[in-house]
Amino acid sequence: GENVEQHPSTLSVQEGDSAVIKCTYSDSASNYFPWYKQELGKGPQLIIDIRSNVGEKKDQRIAVTLNKTAKHFSLHITETQPEDSAVYFCAASEGGNNDMRFGAGTRLTVKP
Amino acid sequence: DAGVIQSPRHEVTEMGQEVTLRCKPISGHDYLFWYRQTMMRGLELLIYFNNNVPIDDSGMPEDRFSAKMPNASFSTLKIQPSEPRDSAVYFCASSTGQNTGELFFGEGSRLTVL
Numbered sequence: 018g019e020n021v022e023q024h025p026s027t028l029s030v031q032e033g034d035s036a037v038i039k040c041t042y043s044d045s046a047s048n049y050f051p052w053y054k055q056e057l058g059k060g061p062q063l064i065i066d067i068r069s070n071v072g073e074k075k076d077q078r079i080a081v082t083l084n085k086t087a088k089h090f091s092l093h094i095t096e097t098q099p100e101d102s103a104v105y106f107c108a109a110s111e112g113g114n115n116d117m118r119f120g121a122g123t124r125l126t127v128k129p
Numbered sequence: 130d131a132g133v134i135q136s137p138r139h140e141v142t143e144m145g146q147e148v149t150l151r152c153k154p155i156s157g158h159d160y161l162f163w164y165r166q167t168m169m170r171g172l173e174l175l176i177y178f179n180n181n182v183p184i185d186d187s188g189m190p191e192d193r194f195s196a197k198m199p200n201a202s203f204s205t206l207k208i209q210p211s212e213p214r215d216s217a218v219y220f221c222a223s224s225t226g227q228n229t230g231e232l233f234f235g236e237g238s239r240l241t242v243l
Binding site for chain 2: 049051053058059060061062063066106112114115117119120121122
C-alpha cells in the first residue's frame with residue numbers, strides 16, 4: 018500500500034520568511050496530492066491540492082510542486098504570517114478518498 | 130452550511146464503558162469517513178460509507194469498534210468496551226464523491242479512556 022513520509026516534523030520560521038514542507042510517496046499509481054492545515058482544536062482543512070498531470074500549482078502565498086519521477090511533492094508558503102501557524106499534512110491517493118494516506122504532519126510555528 | 134458536526138467534542142470515560150461518537154455530514158455529501166488521530170499513528174481511516182452503506186471497514190482496529198449510518202444525515206462510531214489505548218481524537222469527514230478529493234472534516238471528538 019501507499020506510504021507517505023513527511024519532513025520536517027517541526028518547523029519554526031520568522032514572520033515574513035518562507036516555509037517549505039516536503040513529502041515523498043511510494044506508490045507510483047498515486048495521482049492526487051492534497052495538503053491539509055489543522056489548527057488547534059479543529060479538524061484538518063484542505064488548503065491546496067495537485068493532480069499528477071500538473072507540476073506546480075499556486076494559490077496566493079501557497080504553492081505545491083510535484084516531481085512524479087522522484088515521487089515527491091512539496092508545500093511552499095511565502096511571506097509567512099502568525100496565522101499560518103498550524104499542523105500541515107500532506108496526503109497521496111490514486112484518486113479516491115478511501116485510499117488516501119496521510120503524512121505524519123509538520124508543526125509550523127511562525128514567530129512574530 | 131454548518132459543516133460536518135460531531136458530538137461530543139470531549140469525552141472522558143472509564144475503561145470498560147461504552148462510548149458512542151456521533152456525526153452529521155454535510156447535506157448532499159454521499160461519502161462519510163471515520164478517522165482516528167493519535168500522536169503515534171497519525172490520521173488513520175477506520176471505515177467509510179457510500180450512500181449510507183459501509184464499503185470498507187478494514188481500518189477498524191478490533192471487533193470492539195462498530196459504526197453505523199442509519200440515514201444520510203447521521204452516523205455513529207461505537208466502542209464497546211473501551212480501553213485506555215482507544216484514547217485519541219476521532220474525526221468524521223464527508224465528501225461529495227470518491228474522486229473529487231476534498232474531505233470536509235468535523236472538529237473531532239477527543240476521547241480519553243481512563
